[in-house]
Amino acid sequence: MNAKKPLCLPSPANEPNCGPGVPPWPGGPQTAWEAPGGRAQNLPRRAGAEREGSSTQRESLPRSRSRDERPKPFVVAIDGPAASGKGTLARRLAERFGFAHLDTGALYRATALLVLDAGGDPGDPAAAEGAARRVGPDHLADPRLRADEVAAAASLVAAVPEVRRALLAFQRNFAAHPPPPGRGAVLDGRDIGTVICPTADVKLFVTASTETRASRRLKELREQGLAVIYQDVLQDLTQRDARDRARHAAPLAPAPDAEIIDTTTLDADIVFERAAHLVARTLKEKEWQQ
Numbered sequence: 470m471n472a473k474k475p476l477c478l479p480s481p482a483n484e485p486n487c488g489p490g491v492p493p494w495p496g497g498p499q500t501a502w503e504a505p506g507g508r509a510q511n512l513p514r515r516a517g518a519e520r521e522g523s524s525t526q527r528e529s530l531p532r533s534r535s536r537d538e539r540p541k542p543f544v545v546a547i548d549g550p551a552a553s554g555k556g557t558l559a560r561r562l563a564e565r566f567g568f569a570h571l572d573t574g575a576l577y578r579a580t581a582l583l584v585l586d587a588g589g590d591p592g593d594p595a596a597a598e599g600a601a602r603r604v605g606p607d608h609l610a611d612p613r614l615r616a617d618e619v620a621a622a623a624s625l626v627a628a629v630p631e632v633r634r635a636l637l638a639f640q641r642n643f644a645a646h647p648p649p650p651g652r653g654a655v656l657d658g659r660d661i662g663t664v665i666c667p668t669a670d671v672k673l674f675v676t677a678s679t680e681t682r683a684s685r686r687l688k689e690l691r692e693q694g695l696a697v698i699y700q701d702v703l704q705d706l707t708q709r710d711a712r713d714r715a716r717h718a719a720p721l722a723p724a725p726d727a728e729i730i731d732t733t734t735l736d737a738d739i740v741f742e743r744a745a746h747l748v749a750r751t752l753k754e755k756e757w758q759q
């Protein structure tokens with residue numbers, strides 16, 4: 470199932486914060502991610518779209534000088550294993566700084582769901598690649614994406630190099646042209662700091678012990694009204710992590726320059742404040758360089 474050849478992706482060299490330039494967002498009304506303020510957002514416009522939209526709670530950002538000299542979007546890459554708290558952290562950072570947020574796991578989950586809905590096998594590379602090519606922003610809001618079967622199937626399709634390649638431009642495009650006000654993006658996933666945005670301004674790798682993560686996921690699932698038991702959640706999570714770490718294509722691993730945050734004994738507020746401090750400091754440094 471896993472191709473043995475290395476995943477060959479376009480080089481990110483010479484590109485602002487993320488990979489090579491990709492076409493701007495296609496047109497059409499689609500909702501898929503959180504725009505600043507926490508609302509679902511229509512498709513982003515080009516980076517040239519208007520950039521105001523501040524909140525009193527938001528940190529100040531480098532000011533643009535002219536339409537052609539706007540600062541590049543500020544990119545925060547957050548990676549980590551399942552249920553490590555990276556999604557919550559990503560949402561909160563996006564809210565604090567007025568950045569757009571993309572949960573890249575939803576792309577793999579949507580790919581898996583398309584395969585499952587068609588009665589296909591998520592382990593079949595051709596079916597997975599075909600589905601990945603069809604995934605668009607409007608697939609990302611389906612509440613069924615959160616199901617555990619879909620998560621397990623997502624980690625199967627995610628190991629297929631062609632799937633990762635098909636989803637690459639979507640993610641890089643989001644980082645290079647975040648939805649309005651377009652000044653920054655937070656992407657969370659498994660390979661954001663290593664493959665998708667290797668030159669991100671801030672890279673975080675959020676982790677926690679397997680047992681802590683399983684307990685958190687159990688709580689989350691029970692809050693959704695699901696009758697789940699700890700041992701099953703622990704087993705699913707362990708299997709998925711092992712697959713994500715062992716796969717040949719963009720395995721789960723911290724980027725060498727990522728800040729590692731172990732949240733086993735830290736509560737979400739402390740993690741958030743620590744990460745927000747790092748982002749604020751880096752934003753300031755970036756401002757001085759302009």
Ligand code: CDP
Pocket residue numbers: 550551552553556573574575577578620623624625627628657658659660661709713
């Ligand atoms: O929410 P949770 O951390 O449990 O999972 P997720 O982020 O929604 O990701 C679901 C699955 O998609 C993961 O187990 C990975 O196999 C895959 N994934 C990936 O390979 N690369 C990403 N950037 C994001 C997710």
